[in-house]
Amino acid sequence: MTNNRPSGFANPWFQLGLNIICVVLYELLLKSGASATADPSKSWSWTGITGLESPLTWLAIAVIILDLIIWLYVLKYIPLSIAFPLSRLVDVLVPISCWLILKEEISSLRWCGIALVVIGLVIVAKPAARLEERL
Amino acid sequence: MTWWSLVLILVWLVTFVTGQLCFKRAMELPTGTGLKKRKTISILSAGILLMTISFFLNLGLLQRFDLSYLYPFQGLSVIIISLMAAIILKEKLTLRLIVGTLLITAGVALVSMS
Numbered sequence: 245m246t247n248n249r250p251s252g253f254a255n256p257w258f259q260l261g262l263n264i265i266c267v268v269l270y271e272l273l274l275k276s277g278a279s280a281t282a283d284p285s286k287s288w289s290w291t292g293i294t295g296l297e298s299p300l301t302w303l304a305i306a307v308i309i310l311d312l313i314i315w316l317y318v319l320k321y322i323p324l325s326i327a328f329p330l331s332r333l334v335d336v337l338v339p340i341s342c343w344l345i346l347k348e349e350i351s352s353l354r355w356c357g358i359a360l361v362v363i364g365l366v367i368v369a370k371p372a373a374r375l376e377e378r379l
Numbered sequence: 380m381t382w383w384s385l386v387l388i389l390v391w392l393v394t395f396v397t398g399q400l401c402f403k404r405a406m407e408l409p410t411g412t413g414l415k416k417r418k419t420i421s422i423l424s425a426g427i428l429l430m431t432i433s434f435f436l437n438l439g440l441l442q443r444f445d446l447s448y449l450y451p452f453q454g455l456s457v458i459i460i461s462l463m464a465a466i467i468l469k470e471k472l473t474l475r476l477i478v479g480t481l482l483i484t485a486g487v488a489l490v491s492m493s
Contacts, residue, residue, distance in 0.1 A: 271446060278441035290387060292439030301438065335454070342447035350447050354493035358447070360486030361454040368479030372457045375464035379400055 249321055256321035259314050260330060266311035267334045268341055270304045275346060277301030324377050329369035335362050380491050384443070388452050391436040394429045396459045401426030451490045454483040 249256060277300035283289060295301045318327055339358045342348040350358075405423040409415065440449055458480050464470045472480075 271450065274438065275441050275446040278438050282442035284443060289442065290383075290436075290439045292435040292437065292442065295435075295438035295442065335450075338450050339447050342445065342450070346446060348445045348447045350445075351493050354447060354490050357486045357489030357491075357493060358451050360482050360489065361451045362486075364479045364482030364484075364486060365454055365457060366479075367482065368457055368461065368476055371473060371476050372461050372479075375468070375470060376460050378468060378470075379403075379460065379464055 256318050260318050260322065260327060263311055263314045263318060263331060264333050264337065266307050266314060267331070268337045270307040270311065271334075271338050272341055272345060273300050273304035273307060275342075277304055325370055325373040328373035328376075329366075332362075332365050332369050335365055384440070385491075387436055387440060388449075389455075391433055391440060392452065392456045392459060394433040394436070396456050396463070398426045398429030398433055400463075401429060448490060448493065451487055455487060458483060 252258075274295075277298035278292070278295050280298040280300060281294050283294065286294060315331075339350065339355075343350050401422050405419050405426060408419045408422070437449075461472060461476050461480065465472050
């Protein structure tokens with residue numbers, strides 16, 4: 245980690261927080277855009293191309309691009325093996341947002357599955373990020 | 380959950396991971412001219428193509444499933460990365476990676492039944 249780390253808005257840890265907010269935001273926007281355009285009866289609907297009819301999907305694309313820029317900036321200052329495990333906070337925030345904001349009904353079986361995935365990710369995030377750095 | 384959905388989910392994750400690796404590889408290549416430049420551009424184009432496929436498959440899947448149902452499957456992408464590292468880098472998987480992988484797989488299995 246470099247000592248001449250920018251402060252304030254440019255602080256990489258603050259930007260990492262922004263990255264997490266962006267990911268949750270674009271997942272919710274994509275889901276809303278997809279729900280607004282869902283029509284499984286259409287042929288080729290599995291390609292998802294009809295999702296582009298919703299402005300929410302376009303907003304999601306804008307947030308994805310913004311998030312990519314933020315993420316590349318974060319990686320300039322924080323190594324992937326630290327930034328990646330921290331960024332996995334989204335794995336907790338996304339299901340909670342599904343429940344609170346999208347009002348999805350999440351059964352206890354699904355909550356248990358989500359919990360197992362999150363625990364598994366906590367365990368593998370650091371070694372997996374190390375491997376990815378070398379791939 | 381049908382077999383077709385499962386195939387789409389796996390293709391969505393594999394294209395996402397390989398697309399990301401293409402981007403990474405393209406950025407690491409030294410900027411040169413001629414052949415080197417052509418190589419960088421082709422890897423970058425492959426990355427963009429793979430990410431686009433992954434994006435639309437994700438959108439199509441979101442039209443059918445809850446986000447809380449689909450999202451946990453993304454945990455599998457970490458497993459795909461570890462497996463690729465094991466194959467390409469001949470890296471031995473540590474006990475930690477194996478335990479985590481089993482937990483993620485079990486969790487995804489529970490979610491897929493919900």
